[in-house]
Amino acid sequence: MKVAVLLSAGRHPVSGRGALPRLEAQAIRLAAALGSARGLHAGPDADVVAEALGRGLSQIDHVALAAGADPVPALAAVLRAAAPDVVLAGRRGQGGDDTGLVPYALARALGATVIPDVVAARPGSEPGVIEVEQALPKGAARRVVARLPVVLTVHPAAPEPSAFAFGQARRGRIERLDVAAPAEPAAAAIAVAEKSYRPRPKMMRGAPAGGSAADRLKAATGGGEAAQANVMVSPEPREAARAILAYLRQIGVLAPPPGAG
Amino acid sequence: MTRARRDPRAERAAAALPGAARARFDLFARCAGGRPRRDPRMEAAAQRVDGAARLRLDRAQTGRPAAAPAPSRAEPAAPPAPKTIVMAAPAFLVAVVPDLAAGRLSPHDRQLFGAARTLAGADGGVIALAGAEGAELGPAGADRTARLAGPEGYAPDARAAAIASTMAALNLRHVIFPETPDGGDLARRVAVLAGEPLFADVEMVSAAALMRPAQGRRVEQRAAPARLITLAADAVAPYAGAPREARDEPLEPSAAPASAILAAERIPADPARTPLALADFVVSAGNGVTDLETFRAVAAALGGTPGASRVLCDAGLMPREAQVGASGTVLSATCYLALGIAGAPQHLQGVAGCEHVVAVNTDLHAAMIERAGLAIVQDAQVVMPALIEELARERGAFA
Ligand SMILES: Cc1cc2nc3c(=O)[nH]c(=O)nc-3n(C[C@H](O)[C@H](O)[C@H](O)COP(=O)(O)OP(=O)(O)OC[C@H]3O[C@@H](n4cnc5c(N)ncnc54)[C@H](O)[C@@H]3O)c2cc1C
Numbered sequence A: 001m002k003v004a005v006l007l008s009a010g011r012h013p014v015s016g017r018g019a020l021p022r023l024e025a026q027a028i029r030l031a032a033a034l035g036s037a038r039g040l041h042a043g044p045d046a047d048v049v050a051e052a053l054g055r056g057l058s059q060i061d062h063v064a065l066a067a068g069a070d071p072v073p074a075l076a077a078v079l080r081a082a083a084p085d086v087v088l089a090g091r092r093g094q095g096g097d098d099t100g101l102v103p104y105a106l107a108r109a110l111g112a113t114v115i116p117d118v119v120a121a122r123p124g125s126e127p128g129v130i131e132v133e134q135a136l137p138k139g140a141a142r143r144v145v146a147r148l149p150v151v152l153t154v155h156p157a158a159p160e161p162s163a164f165a166f167g168q169a170r171r172g173r174i175e176r177l178d179v180a181a182p183a184e185p186a187a188a189a190i191a192v193a194e195k196s197y198r199p200r201p202k203m204m205r206g207a208p209a210g211g212s213a214a215d216r217l218k219a220a221t222g223g224g225e226a227a228q229a230n231v232m233v234s235p236e237p238r239e240a241a242r243a244i245l246a247y248l249r250q251i252g253v254l255a256p257p258p259g260a261g
Numbered sequence B: 001m002t003r004a005r006r007d008p009r010a011e012r013a014a015a016a017l018p019g020a021a022r023a024r025f026d027l028f029a030r031c032a033g034g035r036p037r038r039d040p041r042m043e044a045a046a047q048r049v050d051g052a053a054r055l056r057l058d059r060a061q062t063g064r065p066a067a068a069p070a071p072s073r074a075e076p077a078a079p080p081a082p083k084t085i086v087m088a089a090p091a092f093l094v095a096v097v098p099d100l101a102a103g104r105l106s107p108h109d110r111q112l113f114g115a116a117r118t119l120a121g122a123d124g125g126v127i128a129l130a131g132a133e134g135a136e137l138g139p140a141g142a143d144r145t146a147r148l149a150g151p152e153g154y155a156p157d158a159r160a161a162a163i164a165s166t167m168a169a170l171n172l173r174h175v176i177f178p179e180t181p182d183g184g185d186l187a188r189r190v191a192v193l194a195g196e197p198l199f200a201d202v203e204m205v206s207a208a209a210l211m212r213p214a215q216g217r218r219v220e221q222r223a224a225p226a227r228l229i230t231l232a233a234d235a236v237a238p239y240a241g242a243p244r245e246a247r248d249e250p251l252e253p254s255a256a257p258a259s260a261i262l263a264a265e266r267i268p269a270d271p272a273r274t275p276l277a278l279a280d281f282v283v284s285a286g287n288g289v290t291d292l293e294t295f296r297a298v299a300a301a302l303g304g305t306p307g308a309s310r311v312l313c314d315a316g317l318m319p320r321e322a323q324v325g326a327s328g329t330v331l332s333a334t335c336y337l338a339l340g341i342a343g344a345p346q347h348l349q350g351v352a353g354c355e356h357v358v359a360v361n362t363d364l365h366a367a368m369i370e371r372a373g374l375a376i377v378q379d380a381q382v383v384m385p386a387l388i389e390e391l392a393r394e395r396g397a398f399a
């Protein structure tokens, strides 16, 4: 299976220095289970993604692109020529515009299927098919079987990235590709005004507007709405157990008793 | 601001009494613009609360006589019954695509309606694009609802295609998605399908501008409201006005695109392995639980993820990862079953996001009992075996 791993020029979330985004390092690890993988980066400079060589890639293709240019047409042109079966990307960028649109736009350009939030991938039981596991909220998962080609975005719950190996990083090669800038119309961009980020207080759920500090504490600890609670004082243990089970079933966290419905 | 300078000579001249042979002054006459004299008796009369049996003063009323007597506690004025707001012909439509996980609106879904109402202003209408029937969409703030038809199961491409065609058919001005795994995925699919830019992870919404963080929260980007928006959680207050009519808007069914997804199977979470922060149902023990073997059996039998208060974790009876609270894990669970937990503020902070709480405690006045939707004042050591017994009996009755 031919695999391409999309590498973006990320920034470390704390120091702000150039670094390989963690999700993309995890993508390299997932790619290793699928077949021979190559990295692909579009941007002015390939040094920022050289760290990926030490994380297990032996080769990175670099498409030179002006800073701030839309990478999608260039990436799509390269991927159309290389025709990988699987493209792996992070679910969101880290340090750029962070919209997470690049994998979707590429999938559209390549006619591939996007499967987001992947934590594991392996070749399917028949050729031309891949089996992936998707992370869902609250610890659930979904096993999806899809026809190739696919674009997979990686979820933070995927296996840890492999450790950085210096020798491997020295042996790896970065190859520069020259792509005639394709004249694909870029998606209309939104005119934005930028300034430095100012953290704002998060909205507090259920806190009354203009309430007192005591009201806000009550909202923060979740009290208030349950004032007319259903209180059972010294019930028979069995009666209490039945009440608890009935309540849990009513709110849907416990499966109905066997035989019912 | 500096105080106006006093001019004693002019003040004296103003207080001079005319007509007397020698100069006479009325020094008690206040010059105009000075502080009015207070009348404590009249103020007290204005602060009087009518209707109370004994004398009560409302000290928040200062000086001015009360225009209307404050309603007495004995007979609170009944709030007027909320009237359904009907919007006959909205000038334009703003769409909301709630996740409706398990068919119910999450708090995040409700916040979408708040943002949509801000963008719709006075003449726009809010339309909810829902995959399933939802009775609570009107109270949540929907003027219209539209059912998106689509194939059963996991078919995000078909949903995105349905939304993109609705966007064109109804000429929607904005479409707002929640920035959740499902909603965020859908928004990006719609964006590339419709060729529209997406303003993702919006943290501030006003009628004139949206704000989103970028570059790892180093900068914020501000722009006029885009057509496609995903909204971050807890950034905007939910819609709080009177219920709206949520009238059905008929939609032309659109053809679903061919899908390359051959099979999709949902694997439910394994409660024993789920990290506490992700768990949907947490069964937690506090200092009131002495029989931890039974507690673990109860958690396993109910299919809950085990948690604990700090006392048990400090004592080494439960692992540190199991600690719920301000210095442990803040839960996002739907339900929290607290066995023998007092409910210290540090503990309750971890439970704040839980929708339902069940408490078992011997102390009727424990804070956890007050927080709970179902409270059992009983010894946890007898309730726990009873729970296991009851579950076993149900299984036995079926076998
Ligand atoms: C800075 C700081 C941070 C903290 N962070 C956390 C935190 O993150 N998480 C946390 O949990 N705590 C935290 N704490 C500790 C917290 O203040 C409380 O001490 C702790 O939560 C109390 O735990 P508890 O309710 O299990 O025990 P207790 O306060 O001892 O309460 C036991 C309860 O069990 C009931 N009970 C007794 N016997 C029975 C019985 N047989 N059956 C049923 N009920 C019974 C009692 O009536 C009582 O209500 C923190 C404290 C500080 C100072």
Ligand SMILES: Nc1ncnc2c1ncn2[C@@H]1O[C@H](COP(=O)(O)O)[C@@H](O)[C@H]1O
Binding pocket: A006, A007, A008, A009, A021, A023, A024, A040, A041, A042, A043, A071, A075, A088, A089, A090, A091, A092, A093, A094, A096, A097, A098, A099, A100, A101, A102, A103
């Ligand atoms: N210039 C780029 N070159 C290669 N891959 C990229 C580039 N920009 C983004 N990507 C990939 O797309 C993912 C999402 O990025 P973004 O859409 O910018 O949030 C990243 O995690 C990368 O895998």
